[in-house]
Amino acid sequence: MSSQEIPEENLPAEQDAAHGAVEGAGDPFADPGLPAHKPRIQDIDERAANRSERAVAFMFTLSMLATVGFIASYVIFPVDKIVYIFPFGHVSALNFSLGLTLGVALFAIGAGAVHWARTLMSDVEVADDRHAIAAEPEVKAKVLADFAAGAEESAFGRRKLIRNTMFGALALVPLAGVVLLRDLGPLPEKKLRSTLWAKGKQLINMNTMEPLRPEDVVVGSLTFAMPEGLEEDAHDFQVQIAKAALMIIRIEPDNIKDKREREWAHEGIVAFSKICTHVGCPISLYEQQTHHVLCPCHQSTFDLSDGARVIFGPAGHALPQLRIGVNSEGNLEALGDFEEPVGPAFWERG
Amino acid sequence: MKKLSARRRHPLAAVVVLLLALAATGGLYAAFAPASKAQADETAQSLAIDEGKKLYSVGCASCHGTGGQGTTDGPQLVGVGSAAVDFQVGTGRMPAQQPGAQVPKKKVIYTQAEIDQLAAYVASLGAGPIVPTKSQVSPEGADVAKGGDLFRTNCAQCHNFTGEGGALTKGKYAPSLEGVDPKHIYEAMQTGPQSMPSFPDSTMPEQQKKDIIAYIKTVNSSESASPGGLSLGGLGPVSEGLFGWIFGLGALIAVAIWVAAHTAKAKKS
Numbered sequence: 001m002s003s004q005e006i007p008e009e010n011l012p013a014e015q016d017a018a019h020g021a022v023e024g025a026g027d028p029f030a031d032p033g034l035p036a037h038k039p040r041i042q043d044i045d046e047r048a049a050n051r052s053e054r055a056v057a058f059m060f061t062l063s064m065l066a067t068v069g070f071i072a073s074y075v076i077f078p079v080d081k082i083v084y085i086f087p088f089g090h091v092s093a094l095n096f097s098l099g100l101t102l103g104v105a106l107f108a109i110g111a112g113a114v115h116w117a118r119t120l121m122s123d124v125e126v127a128d129d130r131h132a133i134a135a136e137p138e139v140k141a142k143v144l145a146d147f148a149a150g151a152e153e154s155a156f157g158r159r160k161l162i163r164n165t166m167f168g169a170l171a172l173v174p175l176a177g178v179v180l181l182r183d184l185g186p187l188p189e190k191k192l193r194s195t196l197w198a199k200g201k202q203l204i205n206m207n208t209m210e211p212l213r214p215e216d217v218v219v220g221s222l223t224f225a226m227p228e229g230l231e232e233d234a235h236d237f238q239v240q241i242a243k244a245a246l247m248i249i250r251i252e253p254d255n256i257k258d259k260r261e262r263e264w265a266h267e268g269i270v271a272f273s274k275i276c277t278h279v280g281c282p283i284s285l286y287e288q289q290t291h292h293v294l295c296p297c298h299q300s301t302f303d304l305s306d307g308a309r310v311i312f313g314p315a316g317h318a319l320p321q322l323r324i325g326v327n328s329e330g331n332l333e334a335l336g337d338f339e340e341p342v343g344p345a346f347w348e349r350g
Numbered sequence: 351m352k353k354l355s356a357r358r359r360h361p362l363a364a365v366v367v368l369l370l371a372l373a374a375t376g377g378l379y380a381a382f383a384p385a386s387k388a389q390a391d392e393t394a395q396s397l398a399i400d401e402g403k404k405l406y407s408v409g410c411a412s413c414h415g416t417g418g419q420g421t422t423d424g425p426q427l428v429g430v431g432s433a434a435v436d437f438q439v440g441t442g443r444m445p446a447q448q449p450g451a452q453v454p455k456k457k458v459i460y461t462q463a464e465i466d467q468l469a470a471y472v473a474s475l476g477a478g479p480i481v482p483t484k485s486q487v488s489p490e491g492a493d494v495a496k497g498g499d500l501f502r503t504n505c506a507q508c509h510n511f512t513g514e515g516g517a518l519t520k521g522k523y524a525p526s527l528e529g530v531d532p533k534h535i536y537e538a539m540q541t542g543p544q545s546m547p548s549f550p551d552s553t554m555p556e557q558q559k560k561d562i563i564a565y566i567k568t569v570n571s572s573e574s575a576s577p578g579g580l581s582l583g584g585l586g587p588v589s590e591g592l593f594g595w596i597f598g599l600g601a602l603i604a605v606a607i608w609v610a611a612h613t614a615k616a617k618k619s
Binding site: 038039040041042043044082088089090091092095096099114118119123205206207208212213215216217218220221222223224249282283284285286287288289290292294296299301312 | 500503504507508516518519522524542544545546547548549550552553554555558572573574575576577578579580581609614615616617
């Protein structure tokens with residue numbers, strides 16, 4: 001129903017005239033139609049309209065100035081200049097001025113546009129009729145007839161060989177795109193199953209970059225180690241340390257509950273992978289009183305005194321332990337690589 | 351003399367006499383005190399241990415045992431060293447108020463002199479880490495960048511990247527390092543209080559502890575620069591995102607409502 005079709009007597013003014021002010025009389029759901037248009041001050045007073053124009057122009061000019069200020073700040077302020085601004089504290093002059101000027105530049109454009117639309121652009125209410133969505137019956141009949149004729153002429157239903165081979169061709173074409181996904185990167189091959197650790201590799205303290213000695217590691221301490229020969233500026237350092245990083249702790253041998261852990265330790269010094277077996281976060285929130293290690297990502301908790309068994313959280317495997325011993329120089333060394341893949345599980349891990 | 355006697359009832363006479371008496375007392379003390387101090391120096395250590403033992407018997411023995419051997423309520427103190435006592439008592443963690451997941455930092459109830467006496471007594475039970483000197487914890491000669499590197503390797507997993515602290519399991523937590531005395535940070539690294547593992551000099555040399563302390567001072571103090579502006583507690587992207595969603599979107603909604611609530615019509619209805 002459109003505003004043009006509203007019966008005259010249903011308009012508010014007519015209603016009042018016809019029925020007086022009797023409550024509940026007549027059709028309670030009658031469309032009251034659009035209220036009468038009320039003008040704005042700018043529609044009546046040309047000076048007010050000019051004021052609004054100036055206000056909008058002021059906003060846009062402010063935006064221009066702020067943009068110029070943005071460019072100027074970028075040129076003027078060195079990147080490391082720190083200034084004190086209440087209440088933000090000691091902030092970067094560059095970041096602060098860039099943010100402030102860009103914020104003003106964008107806000108002023110928006111504020112100007114809103115003020116323009118509210119005060120100067122026409123606000124006369126306009127009603128547009130809605131049309132039926134369905135097509136006329138003749139048009140529908142013609143389309144269906146044309147489609148049937150087309151299907152008949154193409155022999156789509158009769159020559160099944162053509163139809164079936166076409167379906168096959170259309171189904172196979174997308175495979176070309178799928179095959180190209182293979183270029184996204186090399187296959188991991190055996191890389192997930194091995195790390196840099198090997199028999200005879202010394203444990204290097206990541207603080208001092210010196211080989212760790214058993215007497216350095218005291219009960220209750222936590223040390224991080226990486227394999228000998230890995231350099232911090234090597235091109236694949238991150239790739240290698242992401243698999244090889246170790247947590248070194250010492251537990252009184254009598255307090256180690258797991259038999260294999262005690263055998264793989266050296267006088268109570270145990271070396272566990274630092275990579276969580278859930279999704280591979282570096283995990284080292286070690287509580288020295290309980291020997292529990294917590295992963296900060298999803299709260300998986302491992303008991304390092306019991307074979308790094310999972311005692312809480314989503315991790316599916318215990319942390320892999322590295323078998324360690326002491327070499328002829330008295331330094332800690334690995335007695336081989338990890339016996340199982342480190343880090344998160346993967347499809348073929350088994 | 352007669353002149354003096356004549357003025358004995360002068361209003362200021364009492365003040366003059368008092369001043370003379372004070373000067374005499376002070377002078378006598380100055381004359382005798384150094385001698386007694388010299389005597390004290392010789393036996394200072396054993397005196398401190400004796401005094402410490404008295405304080406220990408009153409304040410600590412109920413949980414840690416009469417000789418620091420430990421009980422079911424408290425660990426043994428033989429070999430924890432003076433650094434552990436200075437940290438635990440100096441930050442108010444000890445004496446503990448109640449058993450629980452973690453003993454929190456609170457008001458310090460002993461004076462530094464008493465803490466030194468307690469530390470001397472506990473150190474006499476067995477050798478352990480000793481309280482660092484001023485130069486060991488001062489930021490002079492420290493490498494802040496190296497300290498940041500070491501902090502991220504050894505400390506950030508629990509204490510957050512700028513030392514704001516974080517949660518551990520079952521109600522335990524890593525406390526914030528803001529405003530912590532460098533001496534206490536050093537002692538915590540040496541001794542490993544509560545859940546915290548220790549970082550002894552054998553695996554983290556003294557200079558590296560200094561670097562770490564200098565790093566914490568640089569990134570976590572009222573003077574620290576926060577190039578991005580409001581640090582929002584430095585707790586990371588979750589709190590920052592939440593702030594953005596609540597206050598950023600909230601401000602936009604408030605502006606939209608304000609615009610819609612104010613009609614532009616000449617005749618307000």
